[in-house]
Amino acid sequence: MNQPGRVERSSLGWLVLIAAVVGGSAAAFAYTAGWLTPGRLTPDRMIAALTPPSGPPLGHRRNHAKGICFTGMFEANGNGVELSRAKVFVQGRYPVLGRFNLGTADPNAVDATVRVRGMGLQISAADGEEWRMAMINPPFFAVSTPEAFHGLLVAAGKKDREAMKTFISANPEFAAFAAWAKTAPWTGSYAEEAYNSLSSFVFTNAKGDEHAVRWSLVPTAEPVSIAHAELEKRGPDFLEQEITTRVKSAPQRWTMVTTVAEPGDPTADPSRAWPQNRRKVQVGTLVVQRIEPERDGPCRDINFDPTVLPQGVRVSDDPFPAARSSVYRKSYDLRAAEASDYPRTEVTKP
Amino acid sequence: MTNVPQRFAPIQRLLHWLMAICIIAMLFIGIGMVSTVAQKYLPLILIHKTLGVALLVLVLVRLALRLHFGAPPLPADLPATMKLGARLSHLLLYGFMIVMPLLGLGMLWAAAYPVVLYSGIRIPALLPQSDHAHTLLWDVHVYLGLALFALVLLHLAAALFHALVRRDGVFATISPLPERQRMKPTE
Numbered sequence: 207m208n209q210p211g212r213v214e215r216s217s218l219g220w221l222v223l224i225a226a227v228v229g230g231s232a233a234a235f236a237y238t239a240g241w242l243t244p245g246r247l248t249p250d251r252m253i254a255a256l257t258p259p260s261g262p263p264l265g266h267r268r269n270h271a272k273g274i275c276f277t278g279m280f281e282a283n284g285n286g287v288e289l290s291r292a293k294v295f296v297q298g299r300y301p302v303l304g305r306f307n308l309g310t311a312d313p314n315a316v317d318a319t320v321r322v323r324g325m326g327l328q329i330s331a332a333d334g335e336e337w338r339m340a341m342i343n344p345p346f347f348a349v350s351t352p353e354a355f356h357g358l359l360v361a362a363g364k365k366d367r368e369a370m371k372t373f374i375s376a377n378p379e380f381a382a383f384a385a386w387a388k389t390a391p392w393t394g395s396y397a398e399e400a401y402n403s404l405s406s407f408v409f410t411n412a413k414g415d416e417h418a419v420r421w422s423l424v425p426t427a428e429p430v431s432i433a434h435a436e437l438e439k440r441g442p443d444f445l446e447q448e449i450t451t452r453v454k455s456a457p458q459r460w461t462m463v464t465t466v467a468e469p470g471d472p473t474a475d476p477s478r479a480w481p482q483n484r485r486k487v488q489v490g491t492l493v494v495q496r497i498e499p500e501r502d503g504p505c506r507d508i509n510f511d512p513t514v515l516p517q518g519v520r521v522s523d524d525p526f527p528a529a530r531s532s533v534y535r536k537s538y539d540l541r542a543a544e545a546s547d548y549p550r551t552e553v554t555k556p
Numbered sequence: 557m558t559n560v561p562q563r564f565a566p567i568q569r570l571l572h573w574l575m576a577i578c579i580i581a582m583l584f585i586g587i588g589m590v591s592t593v594a595q596k597y598l599p600l601i602l603i604h605k606t607l608g609v610a611l612l613v614l615v616l617v618r619l620a621l622r623l624h625f626g627a628p629p630l631p632a633d634l635p636a637t638m639k640l641g642a643r644l645s646h647l648l649l650y651g652f653m654i655v656m657p658l659l660g661l662g663m664l665w666a667a668a669y670p671v672v673l674y675s676g677i678r679i680p681a682l683l684p685q686s687d688h689a690h691t692l693l694w695d696v697h698v699y700l701g702l703a704l705f706a707l708v709l710l711h712l713a714a715a716l717f718h719a720l721v722r723r724d725g726v727f728a729t730i731s732p733l734p735e736r737q738r739m740k741p742t743e
């Protein structure tokens with residue numbers, strides 16, 4: 207038996223054991239952190255792939271970096287209650303905060319050069335419960351998985367033209383998106399675009415019935431198609447100027463249309479549209495009443511994380527919302543830390 | 557003090573081990589969730605927030621119990637520097653257990669995220685959005701998280717050293733098992 211408090215020779219074995227336990231724990235931690243598996247797709251790698259060669263847009267969103275804030279109301283007509291117990295579907299008016307934006311990592315991009323237009327939106331229930339979403343104007347997404355999106359960013363960033371060819375042959379779903387980008391009509395206004403969730407979510411109603419859904423904000427303004435060459439002649443910020451004057455003269459409206467999936471519809475893949483004949487339920491109207499520049503506007507400080515959902519809405523088997531939540535969080539962390547590179551009020555140096 | 561305890565009270569021992577498991581889980585979940593874009597990110601961050609807030613409540617209970625029951629003395633033959641190290645490291649561990657959840661909550665508030673826990677429990681924001689506060693709290697949550705892991709490893713090594721090498725009864729004071737004769741602390 208050992209004398210208490212004395213270190214015996216035989217304890218060498220124990221010391222080795224202790225070292226092994228501590229070392230093993232540290233190794234498990236490093237593995238969990240991804241430090242031992244550089245191939246893992248992390249939010250940092252996704253952000254690196256989004257970063258243009260000229261460097262990150264300091265103080266700005268790492269994607270959809272150019273945008274302008276809006277505020278207004280969501281007027282629920284009550285039809286949504288059948289599908290989801292989300293409070294904002296109960297007939298009534300709910301305050302909204304949002305952001306029109308362009309799918310680019312360059313906050314100074316020339317408007318006519320950006321194909322994808324988006325909307326960030328937050329609807330608040332009377333008790334403060336929030337629903338955030340970020341939607342874009344193409345009718346389906348470019349790729350099937352977050353990994354493929356990373357692959358697309360990497361391939362598109364390469365000078366070598368073979369890279370894109372290799373990417374497309376490995377991700378044939380991209381062809382439909384490329385065709386959309388080439389042939390879809392352009393409009394001259396954020397107010398004439400439809401913004402689509404693309405990802406599927408699950409609505410749960412008061413009885414507990416579940417439905418996989420996607421939704422779109424369909425403009426009430428008539429889309430006027432404009433030749434791209436015509437848009438290129440407009441100023442670099444024509445979209446922001448146009449929406450500002452347009453909303454000043456009259457509030458702009460979108461109908462929120464929910465599409466309900468049928469069994470077997472591809473809920474996990476936003477690159478695959480559902481058949482046209484799916485049931486559609488109009489759940490309310492978004493009214494945009496006021497536009498404010500992003501720099502000092504209320505949308506600047508919001509991360510339109512599509513997984514901030516009210517009770518009655520949850521994510522589906524679509525892998526994008528989780529991936530986006532993780533990457534948007536990191537993007538927010540970075541841009542908040544860089545806020546001094548994007549000062550809130552324009553300071554003119556003497 | 558007239559009645560110095562020989563061991564931590566059963567409720568203290570229970571809380572120590574329950575919280576030890578949960579905090580180690582928190583560290584692994586934290587470091588794992590920030591390095592993935594997989595679907596498990598969402599359940600992981602939900603557990604991280606919910607368990608983190610639960611641990612904040614538990615540490616307050618634990619501190620109250622500590623003030624009420626006290627702690628058994630360290631072995632008389634333990635060198636003074638080691639005693640000081642033990643005391644300081646325990647104090648630090650308590651500090652981390654209080655501060656880490658507060659930093660986590662503050663970080664979310666300062667980023668204008670709604671804090672929604674398991675089963676939809678919502679925690680109202682006590683801080684307004686602030687880039688500066690968010691960045692500070694985020695940095696501190698990250699670095700203290702790593703420091704806490706290092707301290708837990710040290711604490712683990714020290715505990716095993718007491719239990720396996722010194723065999724001085726310190727481990728028995730907090731052991732989850734019923735007391736055994738030969739592990740009794742030395743007077």
Ligand code: HEM
Nearest residue numbers: 267268269270305324325326340341352403404534537538
């Ligand atoms: C894995 C795929 C994706 C990645 C890595 C990604 C990345 C990002 C990042 C980093 C931001 C900036 C977030 C911030 O700092 O607040 C952003 C914003 C945005 N994303 Fe994505 N995105 C992805 C997929 C999508 C999809 C599928 C949609 C639409 C259905 C979408 C629509 C938007 C919109 C509209 C914004 C701007 C939101 C705002 O106004 O703040 N993204 N994205």
Ligand code: HEM
Nearest residue numbers: 575576579580622627646649650708712715726727729730
């Ligand atoms: C996250 C993990 C842990 C935390 C936060 C933690 C925290 C603490 C704290 C604060 C004390 C001091 C109690 C007091 O004086 O009031 C303590 C005591 C102790 N812990 Fe831990 N602990 C953890 C994990 C562990 C593990 C894994 C072991 C052993 C393998 C361990 C073994 C001990 C022992 C032996 C004591 C008694 C020290 C004494 O008698 O003064 N702990 N722990």
Ligand code: HEM
Nearest residue numbers: 539582583586587590605608609611656657660661698701
């Ligand atoms: C015992 C308590 C806690 C521990 C030990 C802990 C530990 C950690 C660790 C190790 C990380 C990873 C840091 C990194 O390397 O980036 C992390 C991240 C995080 N934690 Fe905690 N945490 C605790 C409590 C909380 C609470 C209560 C909340 C919120 C309610 C929270 C929210 C977060 C968030 C949001 C992140 C991600 C930060 C980011 O990168 O944006 N934590 N935590």
